Amino acid sequence: MATLKQIMRDYGPEYVQRFGHNMPAHHRKVIDAIVNCRTEYYGATLFRCDDCGKGHSVFRCCGNRHCPNCQGQKTRQWLARRLAEQLPVNHFMITFTMPEAIRGFIRRHQRRCYAAMFDASSQTLKTLARNDKFIGADLPGFFGVLHTWGRTMPYHPPFHYVVPAGALTKSDGRWHRSFDHFFLPVRAMSKIFKAKFRDAMQKDGLASTICPDVWKLAWVVDCRMVGAGAKSIKYLAPYVFKVAISNSRIVKIEDRRIFFKYKKQRSNRWRTMSLEVMAFLHRFLQHVLPSGFMKVRYYGFMSPGSSVSIKTVAESIKHCAAAVSRASRSISISRFVPKCRACGGDLVYHAFILPLRLPWCGAG
Template identity: 55%
Template sequence: MSRINEIFRTFAPEYLRRFGDSMPAEHRKVIDAIINCRTEVNGSVVYHCQDCNQLHLVHRGCGNRHCPGCQNHKSRQWLDKQLRRQLPGHHFMLTFTVPQELRGFLRSHQRIGYAALFAASSEAIKALCTDPRFTGGDTPGFFGVLHTWGRQLQYHPHIHYVVPGGMLASQSGQWHPSAVNFYLPVQALSKIVRAKFRDRMAKAELLSEIPAEVWATDWNVNSQAVGSAEASIKYLTPYVFRVAISNSRIVKVEDGKVFLHYRKTGSNRLRTLALDALEFLRRFLQHVLPTGFMKVRYYGFLSPGSKVPLEEVRARIEMAFGFELTTPEVEPEPPPQIVCRHCGHELVYRYSILPHRRRLAAEVPSG
């Protein structure tokens, strides 16, 4: 059982007693899922060790996308897929962060607010990409990942975009590379994303709920040259199928408090933060996404619906650099093996037990 499971099973009943009547339905579903994760409620799988003949009963995970213990295999699959799709050449990471004055509004209007942030930031990139002063192309490709937490689990919504350093020209099909250390001006991106977000809030008739300071504040946009795509993809992978915190960062649970490790931005020194258990649950749950909301989105020639095959984009980039660039070869990581806790040999799948057939597994030892 993971530490996060233990925290939820121990303290969630009190959290529900205090806040259950006012919490979003998504939060209650996540609480139930994490409490019941890796228990017979979700069914079980029976494995057999062919070396020592032992049977092992393993309870299924909940599969909820906000459960830290259930997303490792999905993270590996996404990482392998994106590494196979990566393009040669230099890349950038563009990060759009909303001003602090807007965070309260976003927290209470997550579905429409997050969607508007994706739309406004992606449209800002596309708008500047058509400016011939920068690359000479007019068709970019990029993907973005929504990230809502800071290192101490505080609410800090922002979107990271991984962008190949260049654009296609729609007429000629040629690849126009950007400078290695510059993609688009962040000051212009800041103004455009703010204006486009405001337009969407006006259309939704929500402007009256947003503090006026939001429109007088410069929105934080950062552009960082990151070299190849691989480093950025590996950086973002943990945020695609995980929420807020991993089990490895939790040091201990003691006297009703949760102790967790974190590092301040720009520092490598490991610090420890102590949170009241109910405050830990509150901070964790505020990062639960609306049901069905897509936190990873693809645009331009990286979109699944693009008319230009990715293989053609790759060939155009290689041609633009005189074929001096090649796409890195990537070997997918093998999936982790399930081994016998008695002898260490690999286990073989035998059969699954559905939740309503739990009584049939009474004779199989858990392990």
């Protein structure tokens, strides 16, 4: 089966040769990481079988956040942490999207725009949550994830927020529950988000380079309830660690064309489209985030610096008579244990072989 690694390995050098002159350094790094993932380049771990004593070596993965091979372990760790901290309420997924007419501008100013989009959208949620008409509490807690792609990998940066259905009042620590199927009005979110983003661009002196029609459009914000407990958290996990295309969606490589599957919005039917391999690589690489940019951010009582712990929030929810307790621990996240290829027994860590290129040698 074709994989992204295979495509990068076979066509990455040609891509770099043809387009390398104006290619950002972090794009090359991603190609290198994906091509060398699970090779001696990243070293190997040696295991010994607990049952038959046979030795095994496993190449280490690159750990790059754009590599489709490397997201499974991260998803498991994230799920375990979120399950340990789950709150006994429903959760909403709120998605902020940017109109097509502004996407070219955002691409040219990625670092600044992504930060401004995070600020504008998180402040929108906080502002509206404080309003007595909706929740009337000044300490919501939520986290946001930036994606930059649509289903066929066009450049389309939406933000997904995951929000427990309510918020806390700082002064008395009381939990204010939101409605079961309504968190905050999407039209109001859209208006405030747009205004805050515009303010940020004006402050940076960039607003004059944006097409003025953009401000006349409605910026789409979507809000849907995704349920409570472990199931909803498991449903949300792929949104956090998705990459622009997974290996399972790549169908085949034929005559320099990559065929891949996608689903249209609100449709469950798989369709196939194909792109010339250089165009495919270009589409994939436009979703590589600026180095060091944090694509998942935690706010309010979910932020690591919050003075209120998740445990305190959970206690407060339990004391709120109206809160619905539907959390469950029915989904367990099992730790990945490598198995012996000879007898199926559990493998035990034995030693580590250093990477081929050591980061402190300045190589590569």
